[in-house]
Amino acid sequence: MALPIFTDRLVLRAYEEDDLQQLHAVLYGDEAAMRLLGGPRDLPGTRAALERSIRQQEFGGYSFWPVIERESGLMCGEAGLFPLAADGPDVALGYAFGSAYWGRGYATEAATAVIAEAFGELAMDRLVAITREDNLGSRHVLGKLGFREHGLRHVWGAEQIFFTLQRPAATA
Numbered sequence: 124m125a126l127p128i129f130t131d132r133l134v135l136r137a138y139e140e141d142d143l144q145q146l147h148a149v150l151y152g153d154e155a156a157m158r159l160l161g162g163p164r165d166l167p168g169t170r171a172a173l174e175r176s177i178r179q180q181e182f183g184g185y186s187f188w189p190v191i192e193r194e195s196g197l198m199c200g201e202a203g204l205f206p207l208a209a210d211g212p213d214v215a216l217g218y219a220f221g222s223a224y225w226g227r228g229y230a231t232e233a234a235t236a237v238i239a240e241a242f243g244e245l246a247m248d249r250l251v252a253i254t255r256e257d258n259l260g261s262r263h264v265l266g267k268l269g270f271r272e273h274g275l276r277h278v279w280g281a282e283q284i285f286f287t288l289q290r291p292a293a294t295a
C-alpha cells in the first residue's frame with residue numbers, strides 16, 4: 124500500500140493517534156459536515172472513528188485516510204476505502220470534508236486518487252459507494268466519478284442509495 128498518495132493539491136496519508144484534535148475540529152465536530160452522516164460527534168465519538176480507521180489500515184491494508192491540503196499543511200477532511208460489512212466482500216469509497224473546504228473540487232480530486240489506488244495497487248475489481256438520497260452534493264460527485272446508481276438499501280444504519288463502479292478494462 125503506497126501511502127502517502129499525492130494529488131495536485133492534496134496528500135492522503137495514514138491516520139495517527141495524534142490526529143484526534145485536528146480531525147475533530149475540522150470534520151467530526153463540524154455540524155454542517157456531519158448533518159447527513161448521523162450528526163456531529165463528541166470527542167470520544169471522533170476517537171472511536173479514528174481508532175476504527177487505524178485498526179482497519181493495520182488489518183486490511185486500506186482505510187479512510189486523512190486528507191491534508193498541501194498548500195496550508197492542514198487537515199481538511201478524510202477519504203478512502205472501508206469494508207461495507209465485516210463479512211465482505213464489498214469495499215466502499217468514502218469521503219467527507221470540513222464545511223470550510225467545500226466547493227473547491229477536493230472531494231473529486233481525493234476520490235479520483237483513491238479510486239486509482241483501489242483499481243491499481245490494491246487490485247480491486249469493483250468499488251461501491253453509499254449516500255443518502257438528500258445528499259445531492261455527494262450524489263453529484265459520484266456521478267462525475269462514473270459510479271452507477273442501483274436504488275436504495277439499508278446500510279450503516281440508514282436508507283441509502285447504493286452505487287457501484289467497475290474497474291475499467293484498461294487497468295484490469
Ligand SMILES: CC(C)(COP(=O)(O)OP(=O)(O)OC[C@H]1O[C@@H](n2cnc3c(N)ncnc32)[C@H](O)[C@@H]1OP(=O)(O)O)[C@@H](O)C(=O)NCCC(=O)NCCS
Nearest residue numbers: 156218219220225226227228229230231254259260261263
Ligand atoms: C459532499 C462533499 C464531499 C462534496 O465535497 P466538495 O469538495 O465540495 O466536492 P467537489 O467540489 O469535488 O464537487 C462537488 C460537486 O457537487 C456540486 N454540488 C455541491 N452541492 C450540491 C447540491 N446541493 N446539489 C447539486 N450539486 C451540488 C458542486 O457544484 C460540484 O459540482 P461540479 O464539480 O460539477 O461543479 C462535501 O460537501 C462534504 O464533505 N459533505 C459532508 C460529508 C458528506 O456528506 N460526505 C459524503 C458522504 S456519502
